[in-house]
Amino acid sequence: MSGPAKKIERKTKRVLGLFGDFDQAFEVIADIRHYKVPGVTVDDVTLKSPIEHPEIEDVLGERPCHIPKYSFVGAAIGFCFGFIFLASAQANFLAQPQGGKPVITIPSNIVLAYEMLILFGVIATLAGFIWSAKLMRKREGLYDAAVTVDQIGIVIEVTDDTFQPMKDLFKKHKVLEVHEESLT
Amino acid sequence: MSNTKHLTDEQAKDIDENIAWAKINKDVLRSMENPRMGYWVALAFSVCLFGLFIYAEIYQYIYGMGPALLNTSHMWDLYISTFVFWIGMSHSGTLLSAILHLCHADWRKPIYRFAEAMTTFSLMTAGLFPVIHLGRVWNFYWVMPYMSDRGIWPNFRSPLIWDAFAITSYLTSSVLFLYIGMIPDLAICRDNTTGWRKTLYTFLSLGWRGDDAQWRNFRFTYLMIACFLIPLAVSVHSIVAMDFAMAIMPGWHVTTFPPYFVAGALYSGCAAIMTLFVLLRYFLKFEEYMTMPIMDKVCKLTFVIAMVWTYLNLIEFASVWYGHDIPSKEVLMAKATGPYSIFFWGMMVFGSVLPFSLLSQTVRHNMFAIFFVSIFLNVGMFLERWMIVTPTLSLGYHPQAFNVMWPGWVEWAMVGGSFGWFGMLFLIFVKVFPCVSMYEVKEMVYHRKRTTFADVDEMMELHTGVPGPAPKTQETGGS
Numbered sequence: 001m002s003g004p005a006k007k008i009e010r011k012t013k014r015v016l017g018l019f020g021d022f023d024q025a026f027e028v029i030a031d032i033r034h035y036k037v038p039g040v041t042v043d044d045v046t047l048k049s050p051i052e053h054p055e056i057e058d059v060l061g062e063r064p065c066h067i068p069k070y071s072f073v074g075a076a077i078g079f080c081f082g083f084i085f086l087a088s089a090q091a092n093f094l095a096q097p098q099g100g101k102p103v104i105t106i107p108s109n110i111v112l113a114y115e116m117l118i119l120f121g122v123i124a125t126l127a128g129f130i131w132s133a134k135l136m137r138k139r140e141g142l143y144d145a146a147v148t149v150d151q152i153g154i155v156i157e158v159t160d161d162t163f164q165p166m167k168d169l170f171k172k173h174k175v176l177e178v179h180e181e182s183l184t
Numbered sequence: 185m186s187n188t189k190h191l192t193d194e195q196a197k198d199i200d201e202n203i204a205w206a207k208i209n210k211d212v213l214r215s216m217e218n219p220r221m222g223y224w225v226a227l228a229f230s231v232c233l234f235g236l237f238i239y240a241e242i243y244q245y246i247y248g249m250g251p252a253l254l255n256t257s258h259m260w261d262l263y264i265s266t267f268v269f270w271i272g273m274s275h276s277g278t279l280l281s282a283i284l285h286l287c288h289a290d291w292r293k294p295i296y297r298f299a300e301a302m303t304t305f306s307l308m309t310a311g312l313f314p315v316i317h318l319g320r321v322w323n324f325y326w327v328m329p330y331m332s333d334r335g336i337w338p339n340f341r342s343p344l345i346w347d348a349f350a351i352t353s354y355l356t357s358s359v360l361f362l363y364i365g366m367i368p369d370l371a372i373c374r375d376n377t378t379g380w381r382k383t384l385y386t387f388l389s390l391g392w393r394g395d396d397a398q399w400r401n402f403r404f405t406y407l408m409i410a411c412f413l414i415p416l417a418v419s420v421h422s423i424v425a426m427d428f429a430m431a432i433m434p435g436w437h438v439t440t441f442p443p444y445f446v447a448g449a450l451y452s453g454c455a456a457i458m459t460l461f462v463l464l465r466y467f468l469k470f471e472e473y474m475t476m477p478i479m480d481k482v483c484k485l486t487f488v489i490a491m492v493w494t495y496l497n498l499i500e501f502a503s504v505w506y507g508h509d510i511p512s513k514e515v516l517m518a519k520a521t522g523p524y525s526i527f528f529w530g531m532m533v534f535g536s537v538l539p540f541s542l543l544s545q546t547v548r549h550n551m552f553a554i555f556f557v558s559i560f561l562n563v564g565m566f567l568e569r570w571m572i573v574t575p576t577l578s579l580g581y582h583p584q585a586f587n588v589m590w591p592g593w594v595e596w597a598m599v600g601g602s603f604g605w606f607g608m609l610f611l612i613f614v615k616v617f618p619c620v621s622m623y624e625v626k627e628m629v630y631h632r633k634r635t636t637f638a639d640v641d642e643m644m645e646l647h648t649g650v651p652g653p654a655p656k657t658q659e660t661g662g663s
Contacts, residue, residue, distance in 0.1 A: 052399035
């Protein structure tokens, strides 16, 4: 770390550009990828759209998604819980004559544990979705209902220095509207 | 060129690919505000039927199970047949949503939402019948397998307990699947409504903004739950089949019952989708979204499933016939020639012969014909369930218990009323929530455009050797 300390500028504004189709929005992102606006990278970009574009990952790059892990953990817990719950209930049946059958019946418990596997898997998946997609949280104010109709939005946080170049880049690619808000 | 044209027609016909995205929003939102008069008539009819259900239940509550005409050998009758029927109906949503989603069948997109709603409300209807059948409805919670602090020992070896687990899991998962699939549409509703609707949709949309991260997580979530739901649906109806198959009764103790029940469930679910497709298309003015080509595909799917069901039916008959289990054979003979024979042959005609009418393009392209065919298919499927339950109970192993039983008015009122309950819930749902998936129809339009043009170019090159016009992809509905 002997080099000169890089000055990290604080992001002061959030900008939303609305575009008429995916092509124009993707061209903006391509320019950002090519560092047309210094200090802004593709990792800073949030794309808002009425649908998920099938090639979105080619444009924005691979971004992590942890939903399958939630599903797996939920399913595993569900199976274990289901089996233990039933087994503990059956273990209370000692006063009941079993007619030579086992107190804890593995085949039937597996059927029920399987149902619990699925139920807990589904619930855990939902929980993972809410957490990972950052739902049920206080949202930033910058939003336009047009992104649920037919327009594509690009949201980006910028510094004072990069604010104007970012707007210019939007205009170059035929932005329909630009909204901005202060982060301070 | 003719091949190219044929390909274009084939691919473009499910839905008009030039429909603008804004129009999709507008049409679906309008359907929630301004249905045709037929909607209100259907809702009023459903409420009346549900009133009949309530009356019959109160009557049975006051006078006991006697008026239902259940007796010693017929401890299960229409109530359980109807329970199985509604559980079967619930498989439509799983088929259209989950299975066809995994198969990338795009045509399901305009119609899967109401099929999912059907699943949920069918399960809610099915759940009423074991409780009604108990007689002492206030003790319904005894079937729930919680710890035995009251000296109740649930028998975990019994498929009836498995039912409680499976149906609870299925209902919960189906509701969540329906809800998660609706979140992007609820956000659209939130942005375009006022008053109580806005409050409701704001709460339910969970702050959805259409971010790429939200879409990515949404896609995985939907996929994962679809993967969970398919084996769950199969297990639910297999377990319902085991209610019968694990009982040592002639006509029930059959190995093929689980797949037979699953096929029957998918069959009745498809038939119900056809009925509701026709009704919703008219009530909510969805002619542009619930199109003839999509109905054509649903009819073909129904026909295939009908043939699977017929095959499994014949397998069951053959295995009983050649199995030399005399009581089972007698039950089979009694079904075909005894007092219930008219219903048995009705089941065969409606369930196995009538589907052949769906091979006719004239029928498949006539909404009236489809409506009546689908109703009779489901009559056939209802008779199937009745013919599973009642003939066996009237002709078991004990000659002293042989008797023929006909359901009384209370049972029939409950059965009819259950359709009212289902219809009422379903019609309220389609008025409050978008029953066509807006974002998925947009995706469908978008994907179709891209696929169609690319394939036309490829086909043109293949058949004429002339390169096609420059690909005109990436045209969004915003245009």
